[in-house]
Amino acid sequence: xxxxxxxxxxxxxxxxxxxxxxxxYTVSGLRGLFWYRQDPGKxxxxxxxxYSAGEEKEKERLKATLTKKESFLHITAPKPEDSATxxxxxxxxxxxxxxxxxxxxxxxxxxx
Amino acid sequence: xAGVMQNPRHLVRxxxxxxxxxxxPMKGHSHVYWYRQLPEEGLKFMVYLQKENIIDESGxxxxxxxxxxPKEGPSILRIQQVVRGDSAAYFCASSPSGQxxxxxxxxxxxxxxx
Numbered sequence: 037x038x039x040x041x042x043x044x045x046x047x048x049x050x051x052x053x054x055x056x057x058x059x060x061y062t063v064s065g066l067r068g069l070f071w072y073r074q075d076p077g078k079x080x081x082x083x084x085x086x087y088s089a090g091e092e093k094e095k096e097r098l099k100a101t102l103t104k105k106e107s108f109l110h111i112t113a114p115k116p117e118d119s120a121t122x123x124x125x126x127x128x129x130x131x132x133x134x135x136x137x138x139x140x141x142x143x144x145x146x147x148x
Numbered sequence: 149x150a151g152v153m154q155n156p157r158h159l160v161r162x163x164x165x166x167x168x169x170x171x172x173p174m175k176g177h178s179h180v181y182w183y184r185q186l187p188e189e190g191l192k193f194m195v196y197l198q199k200e201n202i203i204d205e206s207g208x209x210x211x212x213x214x215x216x217x218p219k220e221g222p223s224i225l226r227i228q229q230v231v232r233g234d235s236a237a238y239f240c241a242s243s244p245s246g247q248x249x250x251x252x253x254x255x256x257x258x259x260x261x262x
Contacts, residue, residue, distance in 0.1 A: 040190070068250075070250055072253075077255075078255050078256070079152075079154075079239050079241075079253035079254050079255045079256050080191070080239070080251075080253045081253070082250045082251065082252065082253075085250050123190070123191070125191075134179070134181070134196065134243060134251075135181075135193050135196060135204060135206075136191075136193065136251075137193070138183075138190040138191040138192075139190055140188070140189060140190040141190065
């Protein structure tokens with residue numbers, strides 16, 4: 037069974053204090069790994085897709101990396117508006133395409 | 149260019165009533181997915197539909213839950229005889245046909261069973 041574990045569950049940073057969120061996964065064969073951002077009361081917002089170990093993607097203060105067992109979401113010099121829950125999900129090669137298994141997320145709070 | 153539209157945003161039902169959740173995919177998207185998010189849990193896959201076809205319903209509870217995506221109109225997730233444990237946020241996502249590069253989610257319907 038595919039599994040996604042995210043850590044830490046919650047993270048509190050001061051503005052400008054860089055850090056990383058972890059996503060460990062177990063999947064029969066990885067078709068893609070996805071990062072989403074979710075604000076309270078809203079649907080998840082797509083951030084990145086990573087397909088192979090060694091791949092990196094960047095968007096503003098966020099950078100996602102992928103290894104064979106985990107992915108990291110690096111947040112550089114965060115701002116209060118980066119406060120949200122960050123979700124990681126995997127799509128396996130086997131079974132139905134585009135069916136994702138999600139982790140429970142990391143709740144990030146960035147304070148002034 | 150509207151995104152994925154879900155309605156209602158909030159729905160309150162008494163135990164035993166029926167709940168109908170609607171999802172209109174993004175323009176040009178013919179694949180619809182429903183996920184459920186229980187409090188303190190991750191998003192769980194429920195069902196994957198294309199127009200007039202159910203592709204994968206492996207995440208749907210065996211009883212009381214059904215989904216459709218007719219040729220015309222929105223996709224409907226129907227929950228019959230709701231129970232307190234059905235209280236959750238239900239999200240719909242869509243993607244265009246062909247290769248998959250990531251979903252676009254709607255804002256969800258928050259179902260509360262009282």
